[in-house]
Amino acid sequence: MDDVKKQTNLKKASEHGIQAPLALLAELSHRCPLQCPYCSNPVQLEKKTGELTTDEWKSVIDQAVEMGMHQIHLSGGEPTVRHDLEDIVEHCTNKGLYTNLITSGVLLNPDRLKKLEKLGLEHVQLSFQDTDNDNADRIGGFKGGHAKKLEVAKWVREVELPLTCNCVVHRQNIDNLENFIQMALDLDAERVEIAQVQYYGWALKNRAAFIPTPEQLDHATEIVEKARIDLKGKLVIDYVIPDYYAKHPKNCMGGWGRRFLNMNPKGDVLPCHAAETIPHLKFDNVREHSLKWIWENSEAFNIYRGTDWMPEPCKSCDRKEIDWGGCRCQAMALTGDAKNTDPACSISPLHSEIFSMAAEEARRAPPEFIYRRYGVRFNSPI
Amino acid sequence: MTDILKINENIIPKFPKHVRFRFNKARKEWVILAPERLVKLDPIAVEILQLVNGERAVRTIANELSKKFNAPEDTILADVKEMLQDLSDKGFIEENG
DSSP: OHHHHGGGGOOOTGGGTOOOOSEEEEEOOSOOSOOOTTOSSOSSOOOGGGSOOHHHHHHHHHHHHHHTOOEEEEESSOGGGOTTHHHHHHHHHHTTOEEEEEEOOTTOOHHHHHHHHHTTOOEEEEEESOSSHHHHHHHHTOTTHHHHHHHHHHHHHHTTOOEEEEEEEOTTTGGGHHHHHHHHHHTTOSEEEEEEOOOSHHHHHTHHHHOOOHHHHHHHHHHHHHHHHHTTTTOEEEEEOOGGGOSSOOOGGGSTTTSEEEEOTTOBEESSTTGGGSTTOOOOBTTTSOHHHHHHHOHHHHTTSSSTTOOTTTTTOTTHHHHTTSOHHHHHHHHSOTTSOOTTSTTSTTHHHHHHHHHHHHHSOOOOOOOOOTTOOOSSOO | OOOOOOOOTTOOEEOOTTOEEEEETTTTEEEEEETTEEEEOOHHHHHHHTTOSSSSOHHHHHHHHHHHHTOOHHHHHHHHHHHHHHHHHTTSOEEOO
8 A cells, every 4th residue: 555655645647757648448338248258357347337428428528528539439348239339430530530430349230330330430449259159159158149240241331431350369279270361351341350369357356268279379470470461452460479478578558658548438547448457556537537637647547657657677777768678467466565566577587487387277178167247256356 | 341452543543431631620620540550640641641532543632632742743742652552551541443
């Protein structure tokens, strides 16, 4: 709790020379018909009764535009559970935000997509759990999901909305990587995101079920690199490797509180979608403060902004303003202190211990999934 | 899905549907927006892209700019082609038609 005591002297965004954020990730709801065991939502899911109203979201959108934000990602949970999604999309596009819908697709129908397109929606990101029908439905915990998604992708293209296929890959589907890329081509997508599972919250609880072996990862990276060359100008391939096997940590969110805002369904403003896993952070809420005030002043942002908070080995590292110490949530989850160097960094004193443990998990038979559901109780924290 | 585009002076460039070339009022700057992409632009790029409307050919764009800035058309044409090729390779420009 030392972190909390020191907060009075924290520098604010402007004192770090940080400008307005570029994009807002808006988690409209945590409700979702799927139960992916790697869901990026927090383990404590927000209920419908706590969600912001339509007018509250519209006010947030107005504020985001006034601050100079460029993009909004309408996400969840599943954003299409909200019946006011059309109102929200219309408001975003009227205000000139680049509006992106991140969806599982399973609740969509052609009429609703047509309407969203007319209201100005600019892009759809559709998630896929696998290319194998049965395995995809098993991972998502939703029977019939994969077949529906393939249909939804066609509807998206029928109304001429651009499409990205979001493919989360891990040891239980990584052998289908080439099929994922082919699927994106077959569905006439502009872009495919191949993202290895990132281990926070639900995914961390399921890490042994998901983490690939280093050999699987190397093979996957080769496939992606070749496809990027072969498909240059045809299909954009974004690729996120599991940072467990990287030499340097990812510069998570482009640095804490430097570029992005995340809002959860009840209006808490977070530096990233996993920030709620850091127990001592207190988040400010748009029901009490303006977005601009929060970006400038919120302790949850200022606490890990810049480099003043860094301990060694980050403090004297010449990459400290490149990696920004890696990921605070991962440091919290794996070392018990969010200030520590992200153990994904090869310089972290805990790197080899933690990652040899993960690599060992990858060699054993995968355990059963713990599915993402409301009210799941865990026997022992990881 | 289009094949790889090679920009020449007869091509009529346009922005794909998912790509927006937009002025951000609060920041007072032109940017290219695409899914999870933001491209900041130098003043020359802005001049070129303001003429991309799905009707002008690359040659026309270069011609208009050479008049506007009183500069040799050949040099401008080379710059326009290079910039549009780069944006096309990244998926931010496509051919109309």
